[in-house]
Amino acid sequence: MGGPAIADLLFGVESPSGKLPVTFPTMVGQIPIYYNQKMTGKPPSPDTVVLIDDIDAHAPQLSTGMTAYHLDAGYAPLLPFGYGLSYTDFDYQNIRISLQEISIGDTVTISAELTNTGEVAAVEVAQLYVRDLVGNVTRPVKELKGFRRVHLEAGQTVTVDFELHTDDLAFFGRDMKLIVEPGQFHAWIGGSSETQLRTEFRIIDSD
Numbered sequence: 001m002g003g004p005a006i007a008d009l010l011f012g013v014e015s016p017s018g019k020l021p022v023t024f025p026t027m028v029g030q031i032p033i034y035y036n037q038k039m040t041g042k043p044p045s046p047d048t049v050v051l052i053d054d055i056d057a058h059a060p061q062l063s064t065g066m067t068a069y070h071l072d073a074g075y076a077p078l079l080p081f082g083y084g085l086s087y088t089d090f091d092y093q094n095i096r097i098s099l100q101e102i103s104i105g106d107t108v109t110i111s112a113e114l115t116n117t118g119e120v121a122a123v124e125v126a127q128l129y130v131r132d133l134v135g136n137v138t139r140p141v142k143e144l145k146g147f148r149r150v151h152l153e154a155g156q157t158v159t160v161d162f163e164l165h166t167d168d169l170a171f172f173g174r175d176m177k178l179i180v181e182p183g184q185f186h187a188w189i190g191g192s193s194e195t196q197l198r199t200e201f202r203i204i205d206s207d
Contacts (some may be wrong), residue, residue: 015088015120015122016084017084017124020082020084022034022081023035023080023193025078026077027073033077036081036141038140038141049067049075052072081193082125082191082193082194083191084191086122087118088116088117088154089116090124091115092112092113092189092190093115093197094113095187097109097110097199097200098111099201100202101202101204102201102202103204103206104166104182104203105166106166107163107165107166109164112189112197114152115156116152117155118154123150124191125148125150125191126190127191128145128147128164128187128188129142129145129187129188129195130142130168132169133183133186134181134183134184135173135183136173137172139171144193146162146164148160160189164187167180169203180203181203182202182203183202185203186200
């Protein structure tokens with residue numbers, strides 16, 4: 001059935017909904033590049049990056065923001081983890097969280113409104129990412145913690161809910177034991193790892 005499936009996509013009977021399980025670099029000089037890198041050194045951001053083509057030819061020696069990235073390649077990937085194509089467009093808005101503070105052993109619900117802003121029905125893979133801001137070992141800048149396939153008609157808006165238990169935030173500490181630590185967390189919902197729609201919550205010690 002591979003042939004009929006490809007034909008349905010080519011002729012618009014169905015809309016593609018696959019998402020990338022890896023990050024595609026812009027050029028080989030960026031490798032290794034992945035969305036869940038550790039927050040080490042001074043990672044780049046849109047506010048701190050100065051690309052080599054933006055530096056005047058007669059500029060004096062300068063630090064260009066003192067961030068770690070390739071001047072000639074930039075810091076952004078060609079295609080981010082979780083990216084996918086569709087015959088329509090999707091919009092994420094109004095992220096919210098059921099509780100601002102939870103104890104170890106509890107569950108929090110994170111929600112956002114997802115709208116099909118195009119003219120055809122399609123399936124979107126909504127993704128939940130989380131960052132542990134402080135840990136006894138370095139933590140990734142983002143981690144995928146859940147995803148949902150959602151079918152939307154043209155113009156339809158639905159609420160996408162993700163339930164996150166504190167066990168989902170466990171990691172191996174310095175003694176290589178699986179632990180959940182109290183602290184502040186950021187959470188994002190979107191269509192790829194580059195989503196900026198963010199909320200936050202805190203895990204408190206239940207003792």
